[in-house]
Amino acid sequence: MATQNLITANPALSALSQLKANPIDFLHFNIIMMGGPPTSGEHHFYFGKHGRDPGPQPNGVQACFKLNHIDSGFIDPVQITCKNVRMIPATEKFDVADIEAYSLGGMGADILVTGQLSGCAFCVLKLGANVVVAHIQPGGTRGTGANLQTLLQKSGRFHGFKNWQLTYVYGAAINYAARAYAVGIRQNGEWRIFGQAVSGSDVDAQVVSVKRII
Secondary structure (H helix, E strand, O other): OOHHHOOOOOHHHHHHHHHHHOHHHHHHHEEEEEEOOOOOEEEEEEEEEEOOOOOOOOOOOOEEEEEEOOOOOEEEEEEEEEEEEOEEOOOOOOOOOOEOOEEOOOOOOOEEEEOOEOOOEEEEEEEOOEEEEEEEOOOHHHOOHHHHHHHHHHHOOEOOEOOOOOOEEEOOOOOOOOEEEEEEEEEOOEEEEEEEEEEOOOOOOEEEEEEEOO
16 A cells, blocks of 8 residues: 555554655655754654645645654644754854764664754765764855765765765755755664655645665
């Protein structure tokens, strides 16, 4: 049965189960609008259907969901624990060869969340079972979103992992034009991270593309 036909009378629990079981299909048919606190680590989040969601759209999008640490704008959300990756703002000092990063680990919460990407880059380093990530905002010496992705692809290194080139940089030069979301799911001890590029506003959003980052 197609994912877009599986949203039931309990949309938050049903959608969460679908996202974990088959993230690629879910992300093709459902927008996930994400936002998180300004610190990386495990936090309580709310997951549910977006209160402004207009229902199925002609472009195939079934629903808009929210995954946020603030309980606002939801329809009957459920509370879950997620690993949040903070955005490194353009106002902070930044060294492309010594980037603050967050190691996801294999214990605790099994969903990775980070705020909306609007020109930002989401960086991943995969070393066996160890996955290290960062969310970086463009601006200042970092340049535009497109320039930032190119810079990180060439010279980006994580603090504590300077001998390893980044596995993948998801950003505005190649992967998306307007905005995007990055979400991760841990299944059977392995992290899988996806980028969902979207266009339009909250009430007429369209999925442009879905990419598995690792």
